[in-house]
Amino acid sequence: MFEKVLIANRGEIALRIHRACREMGIRTVAVHSTADAEAMNVRLADESVCIGPPASRDSYLNMAAIISAATITGADAIHPGIGFLSENAAFAQMVEEHGITFIGPSPEHLIMMGDKVQAKDAAKRFGIPVVPGSDGEITGEAEAKRIAGETGYPVLIKAAAGGGGKGMRVATSEADLMAAYTMARTEAKASFGNDAVYMEKYLSHPRHIEIQIIGDSHGNVVHLGERDCSLQRRHQKVLEEAPSPALNAEQRARIGKIAADAMRSMGYKSVGTIEFLFQDGEFYFIEMNTRLQIEHPVTEMITGIDLVREQIRVASGAPLSFTQDDVVINGHAFECRINAEDPETFMPSPGRVTDFHAAGGLGVRVDSALYSGYRVPPNYDSLIAKLVVHGRTRNEALMRLRRALEEMVIGGIKTNIPLHSRLIAAPDFINGAYDIRWLEKFVAGEI
Known part of the structure; x- marks a missing residue:
């Protein structure tokens, strides 16, 4: 060690x-x-x-x-x-x-999964279902029109080296395809120094489902179930839950096995997350994150497995301390990403924290580096805390989350805690009836 x-x-x-x-x-x-x-x-x-x-x-x-x-x-x-x-x-x-x-993973795996075109090709080779679209980078306008015609509109043009929603444009017809193609390339070049783009079928009402996996250097790979990350604003996750209310046991076992088998074939070592769009009972590969995820605590809460500890262990050469049969999903968990930002305008709100009180009680976890007197700098991401709760059922966890949000105190700066309180009171959220576009409509007052 x-x-x-x-x-x-x-x-x-x-x-x-x-x-x-x-x-x-x-x-x-x-x-x-x-x-x-x-x-x-x-x-x-x-x-x-x-x-x-x-x-x-x-x-x-x-x-x-x-x-x-x-x-x-x-x-x-x-x-x-x-x-x-x-x-x-x-x-x-x-x-x-x-x-x-x-x-973390080997440099080879970081390269393979760091480029979305290469990642999609690798997913196909290892038996992971992918969204219909181009086989790789689109090399020109003529190819873009041909692939869009074969795939069927609407289509999504995405930066090959992208992330965070940058370099993404939707085209609903051939009339606006070229504008979307040009804008995606321009934004990709500005954001990532690489203007390569590829094309996928645009799904109208998908959920964002990700599978947590971990592998060691002895050929062992297991999955730890899924997280539902569909609540997003501008392609940024806001609230996650596990397990997903949209999946049944058969779907969960099927996609988990596909992900673990693929990573085993690849010889993957370390933690990783394979992200999918899920619509009408089918999974479509988006990308793989070859690192720890911000939302990893919800998986820890429902499995009892310390992912960071296990990540460190396997990096030292030790085998996984558990098998797939040892992984048992217990109860339900939510994570609210608490950001230093205005809950109405979403503008950053750096500054000195005058008061800080973390919510507590059974099944409540707060991951934060805040303390009273700490000054939140304006130079970095606005995430300042993660409020994570666990319950025996989804409803118990939801009631616990509501109570924990009421207890959480962060004074001196604005945070998005009021947004979370409104969000979890919405009937669609309570019923688990949302997709990746629901939160944008909710924030805009459309629902």
Whole structure:
């Protein structure tokens, strides 16, 4: 097992990883920008190293600074967390070349799944169902028209190197196909430095279902059920639940086995999430996230398995501590992403936290690095806390979530807690009758 792990991230996920390490008897190193000098994970780590100014490109994306910090502190592993360099194959390769273990998949798998065209091709090879569309990058306008005609309108044009909803455009007919194609390429180039795009059939009312998997270096791969991430705004997840109210036991077992078998064939090692659109009883592969997910706590709540601990274990060469037969789905869980933003306009709301009280009680978990007096910097993602609840049934968990939101206090800045309270009181949500476009309509007052 590792003696010292450098955590190359910030905020609640850095604190989450620190806690797992401490429970395993592993010392930690926190790296931080000047804006995060007073962060909770920096205060609690055994050692800390400042790696640059507030801008991410000069700190949390500065590979050389992070490698140097690991070298001077004697860290024998680096956990990249979520975002930043967590899916960067060049960084993973650099870490390994310096004799340090990267707590994540191999660079080869990061490359394969980091490009959406390659990922879709790999999904087909390994027996994962995919959305009808182009076999790879669209090379010109003529090809775009041909594929759209074969697939049938509407179609979705997506950036091959994309994420977060950038570089995505819908075309409902041939008349607006070229405009959508050009705009998607332009946005993809600006956002990712790569204007490659591909095309998929546009599904009108899908759910967003993702399967959590984990594999080790001994050929073992298991799945831990699904999460429903359909509640999204501008392609950003807002609230997740597990298991999905839209799936039955047969569908759950079928897609879980497909995902685990595919990753076993691929030789995948570490945690990962395979994301699908689900409509009319069918699953369609979207992408794979080769890292820990923000919403991993809902899976932990319903399985009792510590995913971060297991991720660290398999990175050290240990086999999984459980088999597929050991995975039992128990009850129901929700996660609310609490952001520092105006609940009406969704504008960021950085600033000093004057009061902080985390909700508590049976089945309630709050993952947050906030404390009274902490100043939320304006330089990073607005996620500041995750409120996670568990109950024996979906209704029990929902009632517990309602109560926990009432208890949660974050003063001095605006948060989206009021939005969550409104959201979970909506009849469609209570009945589990929503899809990936429902929240946009709800926010707009259309439903």
